[in-house]
Amino acid sequence: LPPLPLPPAVGPLRELPHLRRRRTSPHLYLSSTSPSAPVAIETFPEFPAIAAASSPSSFSVLIKARAPPLSTLRRHDGRAALDLVAVLDVSNSMTGRKLALLKHAVGFVIRRLSPSDRLAIVAFSNTTNRVLALRLMSDAGRAEAADAINSLVTSGGTDIAGGLSAGIRILKERRFRNPVASIILLSDGIDTMDGFSLAGRLQSSRRTRDFLQRLPPSARSVGPIHTFGFGANHDPTIMDAVAEATGGTFSFVEEEAAVSDAFAACLAGLLSVVAQYLHLTICSASPGVHLTSVGTGNYSSRISDQRLMEVIEVGDMYAEEEKFVLLDVTVPIKEDKNDPSMQLISVYCSYVDPLTQDIIHVEEERTIVRRPDSLSPEDEIANLIVDGQRNRILVAEMSIAEAQAKADGGDLKGAKAVLDARRGGTSSFLSLFSWVEFFRSLVDKMC
Template identity: 45%
Template sequence: MGGSDQYWQRHSQTVADPVVVFDDDEQVTANRQPAPAGAASNGTVVVKTHTEYSAVARNSSSDSFAVLVHLKAPGMTDAGSAGDAQPRAPLDLVTVLDVSGSMHGQKLALLKQAMRFVIDNLGPDDRLSVVSFSSGARRVTRLVRMTDAGKALAMSAVDSLKAGGGTNIAQGLRTAARVLDERRHRNAVSSVVLLSDGQDTYTTVRRWGSEAAGSNYEALVPPSFLRAGGEWSAPIHTFGFGKDHDAAAMHVIAEATGGTFSFIENEAVIQDAFAQCIGGLLSVVVQEARIAVTSVHPGVRVVSVRSGRYESRVHEDGREATVQVGELYADEERRFLLSLAVPRAAEDSDSETVLVNVVCSYRDAATGGNVSVTGEKAVVARPEDAGEAERSAEVERERVRVQAAEDIAAARAEAEQGAHEEAVKILENRERLVAQSMDGGAVNVALAAELREMLERVSSRERYEGSGRAYVLAGMSAHAQQRANSRHKAFGEAAPDEVTLSYATPAMRAMVRRSRGASVEQKLRESGDEVSQSYYGVPP
C-alpha cells in the first residue's frame, strides 16, 4: 500500500465514531486582505431599474405598476481557472458521494472521472473534503488544501471508492455538516455537492405519493444547513444521477439550503454537470447581498415582490421592501419584479413621479469589504396623455418568465395528483402565451422549447415517473434561483451533450468547455492513436 493510501485511510473516519472531532482541517492561507468599507476587488454590482411604461397619465393611478430591479455582479478575468492571477475568494468544498450498490460499474467509474476533474481544477487555496455514503457514511478525507500533495491525497481517496450497501443520504449530509461545523479555519466560500442515484432507505420521510399530508423531506437536512432568521449557510447543490434517484428529496434539500438541483439523465455527462457547478463556486464575487427598496414619492407603495426562492419582505406600510439575495457568481444576474401602487399626480406642474430608490449592500467575497451600491431611481413621466408611452421589453420578458415558472409549478402539482391531462393543458397554454411574446427574442424562444419538453414529460404517469418529475423539478430549481443547473436537453444554449446552460455565467461556460476538452484528451490518450492526438493538438 502506497503512502497516500495509508494517509487517507488513517484520516478517514466513520460517522459512528463519537470520539472523533473533525477539527483537523488544514490551515487556510492568508490571502484575503482587509478592505475598507466601499472597496471592491473588481468593480461593483450594477443596479438598474426598469419601469413597465415610461409614462403614466397625470390623472391616472395604478394598483399594480411593475418595476423591474436588475442586478449584475462584477466580472472576473479568466474566472474559474485554478491559476487565476486575479485574487478570488477561496473555496471550502465538501463532496457527498453515493457509493451504494447501485453505483457499481460504469456509474462509479464516471463519478471518479468527474471527481478527478474537480480536483484538477481547484486551486492551492481551495480546500476539499470527500464524504462517501452507502448504508452508513464516512469522511474519506479531511478538509485539505489542493496543493500538489493535497490533490494527490484526494485522487488516491477517490480512486479507492467502492460500491456496496444501501443509501443513507441523511447520514452523508450529517457527516458533511460536521466537516463544516467542526473545522477550525474557514475559507471565504463554503459549499456542498451531493450526488445520489437512489432513495434514502434509512430515514422515514413522506414521499410525493402522500404530498397532501405534507412531505417532510427536510428531515434529511441537518439543522446547521437550514437557513433561518436571515443567517447564511453553505448551500447544498444536489445532483440526481440516472432515473432511479429521489428527485423530490434532492429538490427539497437544494431549496432548503439555497442550492440548485440538477438532473443527470445522461450519466455520461456527469463531469460536465460538475464542471458547470464548480465554475460558479470558483467565481463567487458577492456574498450576503441584500436589496433595500424605499418609496420616494409619499403616495407610492410597494404591493408585492416576486422573488422566487429568495426571501423577500414588504413592510406593513408599503414604504419599504427587502430581498435577501445571498451569493452571486462573477457576471451573474438577478431580476426581481416589484408591483407598486402609483397615485395620481398631485399637481399639474408635476412632470414626473419618482417611484422608488434601490440600494444593494453586500460583502466583497475576495476582500471582505462591505459595499453599498445605489441604483438610479425608478421614475415615470406624468403627461396629460400617456397613450404613446414606451413599454419596457425588460419588464415584459421577466413577467413572461415568472408566469411560466408559476405555471410549471402548477403543472407539477397536477401531475403529482395523477392529473396528467390537466398538467399538459397548463403547459400548452403557457407555451402559446410565451410564443405570443416572442419580442423577448432568444430568451422566450428557449422558454417555449422548455415548456414543450416538459409537457411531453408530464403527459403520462409512465413518462412522469420515469424522467418527468426530475426534469420539471430541475426546471423549477433553475427558475426559482435564477441560477444554472444541469438537465437533459438545454434551456438556453443548446449543447451537444445535453447539459443545460440556462443562466450560465462566462466562468461556468468556460469550465464546461474545459471539461469537454479534458474528456476528448482522455479518450484520445486511451485510444493510443498518435495521429488523432496530433490532429487534436494533444501531445502523445
C-alpha cells in the same frame, strides 16, 4: 459580521438581518459608496409613462442586479478561496460505469482547485464515511484526495440525509473558514432510509418536509448545496428541495457521461464568486407609492408594515450572473403639476467583497416615470424585458404546480416531463448558467 447600514429610514425597519459568519476574519472595512462598484443595478418600469390623472393599483418594476466579469476584478492576485465538500452516493446502484464516471468527475474537481482551496469527501450508502477531511489542495492534498476517490467501492442502500448531514457538519465545525463554502451532492437513487420512499414514493410534500427536518439546523447557513440527480432513477423532488432551501442549484444529469460537464459548470461558478451576503433594499421614493407585491423567489425577505420598504437577502453572486426581482407598486394621482415626472422606488445594494471582506455599497438606483396629462402611443408600449420576466415567472409557477401534483400522485415520470418542458431542452442538465442563457435568448427573440 456586523449588520449592513440601511438608507434613511422610511418605516419600522432599522437594520438588515445579521450576516451569517462564514469566515474568521480579523477586520472589516467599510468602503464608501462608489459609482464604479462592481455589481450593477438597473430598474425597468413596465411603461415609460403614467397619465397624471391615473392611479394604477398595480404597476410593475423589474430590478436587475448584474455581477461583472471576473477579469475586471483582478485588483488582487487570485480569487476568493473555496471550502468544498463532495457528498457522493456509493450505494449498490452506482456499481460499474457510474462509479467510474463519478471518480473521473471528482478527479477533474481536484485538478481544478488551487492550493488555497480545501476539499472534503463524504461517501454514503446505508452508512456514511468521511473518506477525506478538509484538506488544502496542495500537491500532497491532491494526492491524498485522489487516493480517497480511488478507494471508493459500492455497497448497501442509500441514506442521502445521513451523507448530507455529515457534509454539513464538516462546514459547520470548521475553525478556519475560507470566504466561499459549498457542498455538492450527487445521488442516482431514492433515500432508502425514508419510509415514504419505500411505500411507493407517494405523499411527496410530506416526504420532502420530513427529509429536510432530518438535516441539521445549520443546513441553511453553511453555504449553498448544489445537487446532482444522476440518471433516471434519482429523486428529483428531494434534490430540488435541498437546493432550493439552501440557495443552491439542482442539475439533472440524464446522460451518465455528462457528470463531468455538470460538475465543471458548478465549479466554474464557485470559483468565480464576486459578491457575498448581497442585500437589496427597495424603498418607496414618493408619497402614495407602496410595494404591493414583490417576487423574491427563494430569497429571504422582510417588508415594513407600511409597505414602504423591503429588504431582500440575495446571497452570493457569481461573475456575470444576473438576478431579477419583479415588484408591483401602487401609483397615486399626480398632484404636482410643475413636475412632469415621478420617482417610484429607490434601490440600494450592499454586499461583501469575498477577496477583501470590505462591505461595498452600490450607488442608489431610482426608477422614474413621466406623468404627462395624456399618453402618446409610445407611452403605452410595454417594456418587453419586464413582460418577458413576468411571463417566465407565470410559466414557472404553473409548471412547478403541475409537476408537484404529478409527483404527489406518484407519477414521477410525468413530473419530470413537465420540468423538462419548462427547461426548454437547453441542455441535458439544469444549471444556473444554462437558465440565465435561456432567459437571455428569450429576451433577444422577443426584442
